Amino acid sequence: MYFYTYDGSFEGLLTVVFEAYERKAWPTAIEPEQLAQPSMFGETIAVLTDEEKASRVWQGLKKRLSATALDSLYYTYLWEQSGFERLIFDYARLVFDSPESVEGNYTAPFILQVQQIQKQVHREKHRMEAFVRFQKTADGLYYASISPDFNVLPLIVRHFEKRYADQRWAIYDASRRYGAYYDLRHTSFVQLENPALTPKQQGKLSPDQFDENETRYQMLWQVYFDHVNIPERKNPKLHLRHIPKRYWKYLSEKQPRLQ
Amino acid sequence: MNDKVIGKLKILADAAKYDVSCSSSGGKRKNENKGLGNAEGMGICHSYTEDGRCVSLLKILLTNFCIYDCAYCVTRKSNDVQRAAFTVQEVVDLTINFYRRNYIEGLFLSSGIFKDADYTMERLVRVAKKLRQEEKFNGYIHLKTIPGASDELIKEAGLYADRLSVNIELPSEQSLQSLAPEKNYAEILLPMGSIKNQLVQAKEESKLFKATPKFAPAGQSTQLIVGATAESDRQILQLSDQLYKGYSLKRVYYSGYVPVSTDSRLSIITEPPIIRENRIYQADWLMRFYGFDVKEILDEANPNLDLDIDPKLGWALRNRHFFPVEINTADYEMILRVPGIGVKSAKKIISARRFAPLHFDHLRQMGVVLKRAKYFITCQTQSLQRQDFDSEQLRRRILFGEGSVRSALLTQQLDLFRQVG
Numbered sequence: 067m068y069f070y071t072y073d074g075s076f077e078g079l080l081t082v083v084f085e086a087y088e089r090k091a092w093p094t095a096i097e098p099e100q101l102a103q104p105s106m107f108g109e110t111i112a113v114l115t116d117e118e119k120a121s122r123v124w125q126g127l128k129k130r131l132s133a134t135a136l137d138s139l140y141y142t143y144l145w146e147q148s149g150f151e152r153l154i155f156d157y158a159r160l161v162f163d164s165p166e167s168v169e170g171n172y173t174a175p176f177i178l179q180v181q182q183i184q185k186q187v188h189r190e191k192h193r194m195e196a197f198v199r200f201q202k203t204a205d206g207l208y209y210a211s212i213s214p215d216f217n218v219l220p221l222i223v224r225h226f227e228k229r230y231a232d233q234r235w236a237i238y239d240a241s242r243r244y245g246a247y248y249d250l251r252h253t254s255f256v257q258l259e260n261p262a263l264t265p266k267q268q269g270k271l272s273p274d275q276f277d278e279n280e281t282r283y284q285m286l287w288q289v290y291f292d293h294v295n296i297p298e299r300k301n302p303k304l305h306l307r308h309i310p311k312r313y314w315k316y317l318s319e320k321q322p323r324l325q
Numbered sequence: 326m327n328d329k330v331i332g333k334l335k336i337l338a339d340a341a342k343y344d345v346s347c348s349s350s351g352g353k354r355k356n357e358n359k360g361l362g363n364a365e366g367m368g369i370c371h372s373y374t375e376d377g378r379c380v381s382l383l384k385i386l387l388t389n390f391c392i393y394d395c396a397y398c399v400t401r402k403s404n405d406v407q408r409a410a411f412t413v414q415e416v417v418d419l420t421i422n423f424y425r426r427n428y429i430e431g432l433f434l435s436s437g438i439f440k441d442a443d444y445t446m447e448r449l450v451r452v453a454k455k456l457r458q459e460e461k462f463n464g465y466i467h468l469k470t471i472p473g474a475s476d477e478l479i480k481e482a483g484l485y486a487d488r489l490s491v492n493i494e495l496p497s498e499q500s501l502q503s504l505a506p507e508k509n510y511a512e513i514l515l516p517m518g519s520i521k522n523q524l525v526q527a528k529e530e531s532k533l534f535k536a537t538p539k540f541a542p543a544g545q546s547t548q549l550i551v552g553a554t555a556e557s558d559r560q561i562l563q564l565s566d567q568l569y570k571g572y573s574l575k576r577v578y579y580s581g582y583v584p585v586s587t588d589s590r591l592s593i594i595t596e597p598p599i600i601r602e603n604r605i606y607q608a609d610w611l612m613r614f615y616g617f618d619v620k621e622i623l624d625e626a627n628p629n630l631d632l633d634i635d636p637k638l639g640w641a642l643r644n645r646h647f648f649p650v651e652i653n654t655a656d657y658e659m660i661l662r663v664p665g666i667g668v669k670s671a672k673k674i675i676s677a678r679r680f681a682p683l684h685f686d687h688l689r690q691m692g693v694v695l696k697r698a699k700y701f702i703t704c705q706t707q708s709l710q711r712q713d714f715d716s717e718q719l720r721r722r723i724l725f726g727e728g729s730v731r732s733a734l735l736t737q738q739l740d741l742f743r744q745v746g
Binding site: 174178202208230231293294307308 | 367377422599673681
């Protein structure tokens with residue numbers, strides 16, 4: 067039995083794939099080092115992330131898979147739910163061990179599962195592209211905070227860069243405690259943790275930081291939202307299916323009415 | 326807050342909401358000038374109203390002053406409602422500030438007709454022009470085309486807008502004559518034809534010259550009101566079919582009539598026909614994505630869609646001789662016609678069966694709704710279900726569950742009582 071640990075990065079996980087093949091020692095479990103429990107049985111292999119080894123694995127996958135399938139593997143990493151490391155490993159192993167392409171073989175359980183995870187993560191990505199609500203600050207920054215179910219911030223950056231090329235913006239993932247900041251040229255990932263704040267306050271703006279017109283536009287948006295509704299067609303079930311309650315915290319139109 | 330714009334927004338959003346189109350997809354506008362926004366590919370719904378509809382665009386009227394008196398319309402001249410008008414600058418400011426905060430994908434601008442068609446159209450075009458040229462705005466713009474507006478104005482509108490639409494509203498000439506006496510079909514179809522020709526021309530030219538200016542890259546659409554007048558579903562879908570084929574429309578929208586008027590020219594309904602509207606959309610999808618001809622969906626003997634079951638199941642029950650379909654060998658077109666199998670699962674089936682013969686478990690995992698599909702398919706000649714039910718029995722089993730014939734009849738009757746009471 068082999069227990070692999072790695073540093074939690076995607077490159078680290080790809081290095082695990084490399085090491086397992088090198089040793090012909092197939093993992094019983096793969097875990098980030100800070101979470102791993104020492105085991106009484108079997109051998110624990112602590113893998114150090116190696117860019118070159120990771121890149122060889124990635125290039126190998128690239129030769130055998132389409133861009134969509136490669137994306138799905140990265141999406142599975144960002145999914146972060148228990149067992150994702152093992153799933154990526156099993157998928158990669160199936161790809162390397164099969165003489166022909168395995169893509170689209172939905173009869174193989176983890177191929178279907180990775181495809182379904184891709185769909186889940188993609189949906190969350192799409193939701194964040196929709197539900198981010200920027201608030202303009204006094205110094206002209208458009209700021210939003212999110213706490214998505216999966217780690218989709220790296221996936222949505224490109225969309226916001228293309229769209230808001232002429233405004234400075236920042237999106238902060240309050241539950242993972244890191245953000246993306248665009249300065250009109252590049253986007254960089256930043257940590258802006260303030261230890262004085264509770265997790266709930268983390269990354270929230272207070273109204274005295276707002277641009278002078280910010281409250282007015284939030285209010286206009288609430289007015290618009292209320293008046294575009296057709297009361298005769300009220301359909302709460304459908305409404306909740308489209309915006310489940312856990313997303314309401316982002317939405318200015320779902321906050322108490324401004325006066 | 327005392328703000329004129331708030332008052333106007335209330336009135337002019339209220340007046341625009343019965344236009345159901347809110348699509349922001351199909352555009353090709355990139356943000357190449359380091360300006361604001363883009364409208365590429367997939368649309369985004371930024372919110373949903375409490376009636377469950379997508380909010381993607383800032384959908385407003387420029388004004389609800391109108392010289393026309395169409396009985397179905399909340400903005401009609403004879404209706405006693407508050408009137409208001411935005412200035413061009415007010416619409417531009419709202420659009421830009423909503424867009425920058427990621428509330429919307431863009432603007433859907435329509436208008437009541439004040440003075441005359443050209444005067445109104447000219448103002449709509451001016452908003453779009455200002456957004457594109459002064460604000461470097463590359464987000465989505467949908468402009469309503471006013472029937473009777475000149476060709477030149479429509480052409481100019483298409484240069485700035487991603488989508489143009491002319492609403493037909495009433496599904497027959499006869500209804501139009503009685504409810505909207507100032508309008509006629511010829512006048513509505515004229516701008517539609519002109520937009521179509523411009524679209525074709527722009528496409529031809531772009532093959533020759535790369536720098537041809539884009540003309541309404543997301544195409545044109547229209548809307549039909551369902552339930553305000555007596556047309557059957559068959560008449561409505563035949564009209565849509567002609568519009569898709571003859572005018573290459575991207576979309577026909579259907580709007581279940583919300584009684585906004587007590588005008589004596591209208592049929593009396595108390596609630597919007599939401600289920601009927603939904604079935605018509607399903608039938609529209611069958612025509613556009615599932616390879617169905619309008620004649621297969623409805624005919625003289627069945628002029629209206631069954632409200633209890635979806636139109637694909639309805640077709641399958643009338644055409645049992647095509648079934649059962651063998652999942653491992655049937656072609657894509659036929660698999661797509663099985664009730665309970667959608668476009669995505671049909672594609673997965675075609676892809677997966679190259680690797681291994683498929684079982685019912687595979688289908689379930691891929692997302693096939695076996696509750697309906699099992700009566701119409703076999704997997705390696707095996708069947709999950711007796712196939713010898715007649716269509717009426719099948720309909721009952723699918724609707725009310727297996728073995729619940731008695732309770733099903735009961736529910737139906739209770740339903741009848743409720744309708745009477």
